[in-house]
Amino acid sequence: DQQVKQNSPSLSVQEGRISILNCDYTNSMFDYFLWYKKYPAEGPTFLISISSIKDKNEDGRFTVFLNKSAKHLSLHIVPSQPGDSAVYFCAASDHRDDKIIFGKGTRLHILP
């Protein structure tokens, strides 16, 4: 049973435009959400997180939005840059537990 779902395996966006990556979760006890970026043959790099007491968190070009009623979160990257081409993973955890569960990832291609 997949608790964190990223339904789009890939996404292509023109350089300079906004990239929107989506993530859904099924476990209503999740209260902390994270986004990671991964290049081939490297470990994932932490990008941004949000706790369930907020609905938005912003860090430079990256903004994460959380819709708890829909069990949905999204990562916005604006403006998109060539170096943003990578696989993006959504992850979630329950504060009572030390596990962090990841989705399958979305490959983002930034087009010139």
Next chain:
Amino acid sequence: SQTIHQWPATLVQPVGSPLSLECTVEGTSNPNLYWYRQAAGRGLQLLFYSVGIGQISSEVPQNLSASRPQDRQFILSSKKLLLSDSGFYLCAWSRDRINSPLHFGNGTRLTVT
């Protein structure tokens, strides 16, 4: 600052051979430690995690095992590798407090032949 070391970077092993992957963290004490695997075309699958020395929680009880002999050392092992064990293995750590992100090592590419 904290750093995480994972080795080897790549490994090719025959079916039935043993496995030992090591991970160490520097610059922090009592971290939570994790082993994940990324198989081809799949996401990051949690294999094991540890909140302290000798404390191991298993998420995928197969022919893999993990041990934490020291506070900042985490080892992934197998007595006999299967073809299905091929993948990209990632060690990660987080601070021992709530809402703490994971920080990953650079991974080990394991190919079982």
